[in-house]
Amino acid sequence: MKRCANPMDSGVLADYWRAALASQEEEAVEEHLFTCDGCGQRLREVIALAEGIRALAREGSLRMFVSDAFLKRAAEDGLRVRQYAVAPGGRVECTVTAEDDILIGRLAANLSGVARVDFCMCDETGVERLRLEDVPVDSETSSVIFQESITYAKAMPSSRLILRLVGFDEGGTERPIGEYTFNHTRSLPG
Amino acid sequence: MDIELNDADLVRQIGVGDRDAEGELFRRMAPRIRLYGLRHLRDSHAAEDLTQQVLITTLEALRAGRLREPEKLASFVLGTCRMTILDLRRGAQRKERLLEQFGADLIGSPQSFIPRLDHERLTRCVQSLKERERAVVVMTFYDEQTSADAANFLGISEANVRVIRHRSIHQLRDCLGVTV
Numbered sequence: 315m316k317r318c319a320n321p322m323d324s325g326v327l328a329d330y331w332r333a334a335l336a337s338q339e340e341e342a343v344e345e346h347l348f349t350c351d352g353c354g355q356r357l358r359e360v361i362a363l364a365e366g367i368r369a370l371a372r373e374g375s376l377r378m379f380v381s382d383a384f385l386k387r388a389a390e391d392g393l394r395v396r397q398y399a400v401a402p403g404g405r406v407e408c409t410v411t412a413e414d415d416i417l418i419g420r421l422a423a424n425l426s427g428v429a430r431v432d433f434c435m436c437d438e439t440g441v442e443r444l445r446l447e448d449v450p451v452d453s454e455t456s457s458v459i460f461q462e463s464i465t466y467a468k469a470m471p472s473s474r475l476i477l478r479l480v481g482f483d484e485g486g487t488e489r490p491i492g493e494y495t496f497n498h499t500r501s502l503p504g
Numbered sequence: 505m506d507i508e509l510n511d512a513d514l515v516r517q518i519g520v521g522d523r524d525a526e527g528e529l530f531r532r533m534a535p536r537i538r539l540y541g542l543r544h545l546r547d548s549h550a551a552e553d554l555t556q557q558v559l560i561t562t563l564e565a566l567r568a569g570r571l572r573e574p575e576k577l578a579s580f581v582l583g584t585c586r587m588t589i590l591d592l593r594r595g596a597q598r599k600e601r602l603l604e605q606f607g608a609d610l611i612g613s614p615q616s617f618i619p620r621l622d623h624e625r626l627t628r629c630v631q632s633l634k635e636r637e638r639a640v641v642v643m644t645f646y647d648e649q650t651s652a653d654a655a656n657f658l659g660i661s662e663a664n665v666r667v668i669r670h671r672s673i674h675q676l677r678d679c680l681g682v683t684v
Contacts, residue, residue, distance in 0.1 A: 324670065325669050325673065328644060328645075330543065331543060332644070332645070332648060333543075345582065348540075348578040348581060349578045351535065357539055358539065359677075360673070362618050362619045362620065362621050363645070363673065363680075363682075364644075366621045366623070366626045367630065367641055367642065367645040369623075370627060370630060371645075371646035372646075375627065376631060377631070378635070378638050379638075381647065383643070383647040383649055383653065384646065387646060433635075446635055447634075447635070448634070448635060449635045450636055451659075453659055
């Protein structure tokens with residue numbers, strides 16, 4: 315395979331695969347791909363990555379922060395979304411069943427003046443065990459939408475989990491945003 | 505064939521009935537057409553059908569000496585792809601007749617066309633991204649959000665989304681050991 319003199323950016327190839335390019339740009343990409351097998355190979359790898367990530371997202375097994383667009387897409391895909399919305403200082407009784415595909419905690423938060431949000435997972439006594447820094451927040455709905463791994467949740471025994479949001483202003487000063495208690499009852503056998 | 509012909513020479517050789525050159529045309533163009541088909545038809549079988557139709561149409565044209573500018577073979581094949589997809593969408597069905605006439609044995613199998621990634625490894629690699637990086641990657645490939653949508657959600661600029669995406673893809677490449 316000849317070396318490409320002008321390799322295309324993998325982001326552009328990703329946009330091409332997603333049909334997210336303007337028609338003129340798409341035509342230019344296709345003309346290049348019809349003369350460059352090196353970029354064709356890279357496009358195949360981008361496609362593999364895209365399809366792999368799509369499959370992972372559909373499994374619900376990633377621990378991550380999502381948007382309402384993600385939940386809409388999951389519903390369109392026929393996935394069953396179990397969602398718990400909690401206010402700061404609030405608590406919720408929760409579980410997960412064998413039929414659930416996606417597990418979501420929607421944490422309402424006052425995000426005014428906050429430049430960065432950290433997400434902390436605490437044990438039942440409130441001791442921080444894990445901190446995820448600078449997490450995405452949904453500023454439109456003023457909330458943090460957290461997906462717990464459904465695989466992990468289905469295996470989890472009955473327990474209490476405390477989530478904590480911590481904000482930082484532009485100067486880096488930390489302040490608590492809210493604590494959210496999840497009383498998980500295992501409903502699956504085993 | 506031991507010597508790699510350029511496109512123009514390939515066209516000329518096919519024009520004088522060189523069967524090896526026809527085989528080289530198939531080997532050279534089939535992967536490109538298949539990729540185009542995957543992108544526009546989103547189905548590997550449909551992409552394979554497109555590949556067969558376009559190669560056969562191209563071969564018909566080259567055998568008949570209808571390509572006036574041989575150096576523009578790639579453009580001709582791309583144009584044929586575009587026209588064929590339009591035809592397919594209009595429901596035109598020439599495939600069976602053409603396959604009977606030419607056969608499809610030179611085209612090759614699509615089985616290993618798209619590399620398979622190790623699922624467990626991909627999970628670990630995606631989970632190892634920073635939160636915003638993972639969000640951008642999922643928004644890009646699952647939610648099918650535009651850069652503008654992602655930028656709006658994350659409260660950053662579109663340019664920043666593109667930078668994060670570029671960086672994340674390369675980080676995943678390194679983690680997976682592929683050459684994206």
